[in-house]
Amino acid sequence: MRRGMASFVVGRRIERVEVGRERTVRRTSAQALIDGLTGSTVTSIGRRGKYIVCTLDTGDALMIHLRMSGRVLVSETGSQRPDHTHVVLHLAGTPTNELWFVDPRTFGEMVVFDPDHADTELPELARLGIDPITDGLSVAQLTAVLHGRARQLKPLLLDQHVIAGIGNIYCDEILHRARLRPDRVANTLKPAEVRRLHAAIHWILSTAIEAGGSTLSDTQYVDVMGDGGSFQLDHRVYDRAGQRCLTCGKATIVRTVSGGRSTCFCPRCQH
DNA sequence: AAACAAACCTGTGCGC
DNA sequence: TGCGCACAGGTTTGTT
Numbered sequence: 635m636r637r638g639m640a641s642f643v644v645g646r647r648i649e650r651v652e653v654g655r656e657r658t659v660r661r662t663s664a665q666a667l668i669d670g671l672t673g674s675t676v677t678s679i680g681r682r683g684k685y686i687v688c689t690l691d692t693g694d695a696l697m698i699h700l701r702m703s704g705r706v707l708v709s710e711t712g713s714q715r716p717d718h719t720h721v722v723l724h725l726a727g728t729p730t731n732e733l734w735f736v737d738p739r740t741f742g743e744m745v746v747f748d749p750d751h752a753d754t755e756l757p758e759l760a761r762l763g764i765d766p767i768t769d770g771l772s773v774a775q776l777t778a779v780l781h782g783r784a785r786q787l788k789p790l791l792l793d794q795h796v797i798a799g800i801g802n803i804y805c806d807e808i809l810h811r812a813r814l815r816p817d818r819v820a821n822t823l824k825p826a827e828v829r830r831l832h833a834a835i836h837w838i839l840s841t842a843i844e845a846g847g848s849t850l851s852d853t854q855y856v857d858v859m860g861d862g863g864s865f866q867l868d869h870r871v872y873d874r875a876g877q878r879c880l881t882c883g884k885a886t887i888v889r890t891v892s893g894g895r896s897t898c899f900c901p902r903c904q905h
Numbered sequence: 906a907a908a909c910a911a912a913c914c915t916g917t918g919c920g921c
Numbered sequence: 922t923g924c925g926c927a928c929a930g931g932t933t934t935g936t937t
Contacts, residue, residue, distance in 0.1 A: 657913095657914085661921070664921080684930095684931075684932095699931085699932090700930085701930085701931050701932075702914090702915095702929070702930055702931055702932095703914085703915075703916085703928095703929085703930075703931095718915085723926090734932095737914095737915095737917065738915050739913085739914045739915050739916080739929090740913085740914055741913065741914065741929090741931065741932080758932080758933090760914095783906090783907095784906075784907075785906085785907065785908090786907090786908090789907080792931090794931090794932080801930060801931075802929095802930065802931085803930065817912080842920075848930080850929090850930075852916080852929085854916095854929090854930070855930070893908080893909090894908080894909065894910075896928085896929085
């Protein structure tokens with residue numbers, strides 16, 4: 635999504651902003667988003683964890699979080715908008731385009747903030763943990779993160795204050811690739827196991843990104859062009875409870891609830 | 906400190 | 922065909 639936005643939005647002026655649903659801009663207000671964006675030009679687009687941050691030539695920045703059901707789409711001006719299109723940005727240029735923020739469940743949000751005061755205006759962004767892709771995560775750093783924590787791996791990996799960017803799907807896939815049970819306690823991992831976890835985090839995240847992400851049967855996640863990704867074809871455990879493990883070919887994938895989240899793993903491959 | 910449950914919303918798929 | 926229920930990619934808050 636960041637890459638798609640970068641290719642369509644960077645360098646373009648936002649001429650007009652429409653907010654159709656106040657909840658999407660609940661951190662501030664519709665007027666704050668409109669005032670903060672109208673007339674500004676997007677200079678770059680970054681990401682930390684699941685937070686997209688667009689820098690503006692005004693010195694402010696736009697944060698977008700998709701939460702569970704958000705999508706960002708770029709379309710030709712005047713195109714038919716999907717249901718639940720809550721924010722529309724009109725982009726200058728030839729041709730002009732519209733950027734749509736679409737979000738059925740309305741958990742997602744957009745907010746204009748001052749990066750110099752992120753501590754107070756966007757505290758959760760300021761308190762985000764290490765992003766393995768954008769910050770880099772070494773074996774030594776992962777060892778330090780696991781050290782002294784008596785937490786299960788699944789809730790630990792999902793904790794955005796510790797490591798940023800891993801969600802429920804990729805957490806299960808990472809743990810399967812690392813051959814570690816989701817309920818393993820972090821500070822009991824041997825060095826070889828930490829190295830496997832480290833390699834799995836990087837492999838799953840970078841491979842999934844290159845594959846365009848995971849588009850499930852409801853086609854909820856798509857890129858800014860509306861195209862789905864293909865990493866769902868490589869899922870080995872997520873949403874495969876009751877089916878044969880693709881790695882060992884023998885055991886059946888088990889579904890449990892761990893860390894309050896649905897968790898799938900192979901009891902034969904993962905220890 | 907860590908593990909739960911509930912809350913925030915809407916849509917979909919399933920059993921009956 | 923329709924109803925009720927379980928469940929979904931995330932995160933915060935309040936209890937145990």
